[in-house]
Amino acid sequence: MIRLHFKADFESCTAPFVVKLRLPSSVQSKVLGKSEALASPRPTQAGVYDCQSWKRNFVLHATPGESIDGDVLLCIPDRSVIQRLFRRASNSNTLLLTERCDQLCVMCSQPPKNTDDAWRFPLYEQALMLTDSNTVVGVSGGEPTLYKDALFGMIHRLSTYRPDLSYHILTNGQHFVVDDRPILNRLHGCTSIVWGIPLYSHQEETHDEIVGKKGAFRRVLDNLFLLASTNARIELRTVITALNLFDLPGLASFIAKNIPFIVDWALMGMEPIGYARANWKRLFFDHSVFPQPIINALEISALHDIPCHLYNIPRCTIPEGYRRYCVDSISDWKKKYLTVCDGCSERTLCCGFFEWYNVTTAWSQIEPIKKGDLTQ
Numbered sequence: 001m002i003r004l005h006f007k008a009d010f011e012s013c014t015a016p017f018v019v020k021l022r023l024p025s026s027v028q029s030k031v032l033g034k035s036e037a038l039a040s041p042r043p044t045q046a047g048v049y050d051c052q053s054w055k056r057n058f059v060l061h062a063t064p065g066e067s068i069d070g071d072v073l074l075c076i077p078d079r080s081v082i083q084r085l086f087r088r089a090s091n092s093n094t095l096l097l098t099e100r101c102d103q104l105c106v107m108c109s110q111p112p113k114n115t116d117d118a119w120r121f122p123l124y125e126q127a128l129m130l131t132d133s134n135t136v137v138g139v140s141g142g143e144p145t146l147y148k149d150a151l152f153g154m155i156h157r158l159s160t161y162r163p164d165l166s167y168h169i170l171t172n173g174q175h176f177v178v179d180d181r182p183i184l185n186r187l188h189g190c191t192s193i194v195w196g197i198p199l200y201s202h203q204e205e206t207h208d209e210i211v212g213k214k215g216a217f218r219r220v221l222d223n224l225f226l227l228a229s230t231n232a233r234i235e236l237r238t239v240i241t242a243l244n245l246f247d248l249p250g251l252a253s254f255i256a257k258n259i260p261f262i263v264d265w266a267l268m269g270m271e272p273i274g275y276a277r278a279n280w281k282r283l284f285f286d287h288s289v290f291p292q293p294i295i296n297a298l299e300i301s302a303l304h305d306i307p308c309h310l311y312n313i314p315r316c317t318i319p320e321g322y323r324r325y326c327v328d329s330i331s332d333w334k335k336k337y338l339t340v341c342d343g344c345s346e347r348t349l350c351c352g353f354f355e356w357y358n359v360t361t362a363w364s365q366i367e368p369i370k371k372g373d374l375t376q
C-alpha cells in the first residue's frame with residue numbers, strides 16, 4: 001500500500017502550509033519557486049530527505065524507493081505530519097474536502113466524523129494552484145457540498161488561474177437548491193466537472209434505507225434535474241449490495257426512462273472497510289456465482305444507449321462477454337492483486353482488489369483468465 005501520510009520533523013512549529021517537492025535531480029528549472037521545497041535525499045538513510053523551502057525547513061521520512069518528486073504536500077508542523085495531497089506518479093488524486101456527512105450509508109467506506117475541516121480549504125486551494133498541468137482533481141468526503149459556497153468559490157477562482165484543471169466531485173446530491181443555478185451555470189461554462197451522484201434503487205424505500213435518510217430519494221431526483229438544467233455532467237453511481245442487487249434491472253429501466261441525460265452509470269463493488277466491513281454479512285452478495293441481475297442491467301442500459309461501467313469488480317467475476325464494461329478503477333495507493341492473479345492474462349486491465357479485501361469472505365470464483373478463454 002502506498003502511504004499518503006509521512007512523518008516529518010519541522011525546525012519550528014508554524015501554522016500548516018503547502019509546498020511542492022522537487023528533487024535536486026529534477027529536470028525542471030534550477031530556480032526554486034517560493035512554494036517549492038528542494039528535497040535532498042540523505043545518502044545514508046533511505047527515504048529520508050532534508051527539505052529546504054523559501055521559509056521553512058523540515059526533514060521528511062518517506063517510503064524508500066518511492067517517487068516523491070513533484071508531489072504537493074500539506075505540512076502540519078504541530079502534528080509532525082505531512083499529507084500527500086497530490087502525487088505526480090498517480091493518476092488518481094483526491095481531496096477529502098470534509099469528513100462530515102448528512103447521510104449514513106450502510107456500506108460507507110469512510111464513516112462520517114464531526115470534524116472541523118474549514119481550515120483546510122485555503123490550503124487546498126493553494127495546493128491546487130501547484131498541481132501539475134491538466135490534473136484531474138477528485139473531490140470527496142464526507143459530503144463536500146455541506147461546504148457548497150466554499151467549494152463553488154474555490155473552483156470558480158481556480159477557473160481563472162488554472163483553467164487546465166478538471167474535477168470529479170462525489171456528492172450525495174442533497175444540497176443543491178434553485179438559487180444555485182447561476183453559479184452552477186457559470187462553473188459548467190468555464191470548467192470541466194463531473195458530478196458523481198449515488199442512486200441505489202428505483203424504489204424510494206430501498207434507496208432511503210441504504211443511505212439512512214428519509215426523503216433522500218426524492219431530493220436526489222429533484223437535484224439531478226436541477227443539475228441537468230445547468231448543463232452539468234453527471235455520473236450516476238450505484239454500489240451493489242444484497243439490498244439492491246435484484247433492483248438493478250428495474251433501476252436500469254428507470255434511468256433509461258427518467259434520467260437518460262447522465263454521462264455514465266457506474267455500477268460499483270463495495271469497498272470492504274468502514275460500515276461495509278461492519279455490515280458485510282448482511283450486504284455482500286457473491287455475483288461471481290450469480291451475475292444475472294448485473295448482466296440484465298447492462299443489457300437494458302445498452303438497449304437504451306445509457307453508458308455504463310463496472311467499477312471495483314474483478315474481471316474474472318463477470319462472464320467474458322461483459323468484461324469490456326469493467327474499469328481498472330481502484331486507486332493505486334490502495335490496490336492489490338492476489339497470488340492467483342500472477343498467471344492471469346488480463347491482470348493489466350483488471351481493477352484487482354482493495355488492500356483490505358479478505359479472500360475468505362468475498363467472491364468465490366476468482367480464477368486467472370487464460371488468453372482467448374471463452375469458457376466463463
Ligand code: SF4
Nearest residue numbers: 314316341344350368
Ligand atoms: S485473476 Fe486476478 S487479475 Fe485476473 S481477472 Fe481475476 S482478479 Fe483480475
